[in-house]
Amino acid sequence: MIDFNGASNQAITKVTESANTLLNNPKILIIGIILIIGAIILIFVLKNLLLNSLIGIAGFLICNFIFGIKLPLIATLIVSAIFGAAGLGVIFILKFLGVI
Numbered sequence: 001m002i003d004f005n006g007a008s009n010q011a012i013t014k015v016t017e018s019a020n021t022l023l024n025n026p027k028i029l030i031i032g033i034i035l036i037i038g039a040i041i042l043i044f045v046l047k048n049l050l051l052n053s054l055i056g057i058a059g060f061l062i063c064n065f066i067f068g069i070k071l072p073l074i075a076t077l078i079v080s081a082i083f084g085a086a087g088l089g090v091i092f093i094l095k096f097l098g099v100i
Contacts, residue, residue, distance in 0.1 A: 052084035059088045072100060 060080040063069045071091060079087040094100045 053081050056080035056082075056084035056086075056088050059085050063088070069095075071095060075100070 057077070057080055060071070060076055064071065069092075076088070076091050079091055083090070091100070
C-alpha cells in the first residue's frame with residue numbers, strides 16, 4: 001500500500017523549509033519591488049508604443065483607401081507600424097520629394 005500520510009507530511013515539511021528560507025529575506029523584497037516597478041514601466045511604454053503604432057497603421061489605411069494616395073505597401077506599413085504617424089509623415093515627405 002501507498003503511505004499517503006507519510007508522503008504528505010514529507011511534502012509539507014519541504015514546503016515549510018522552502019518558505020522559511022525566503023521569509024524575512026531582504027533580497028527577495030528588493031527583487032520583488034524592482035520587478036513590480038519594471039513591469040509598470042514596461043506596461044506604460046508598451047501601451048504608448050502600441051497606441052502610436054495603431055494610429056500610424058490607421059493613418060496609412062485612411063490615406064490609402066479613402067484618399068487614394070498610393071504608397072508602397074510593405075515599406076510604408078512597416079514604417080507606420082514602428083514609428084506611427086511621424087513615420088507616415090516622413091513617407092509623405094519622401095513621396096513629395098520624389099524619393100519613393
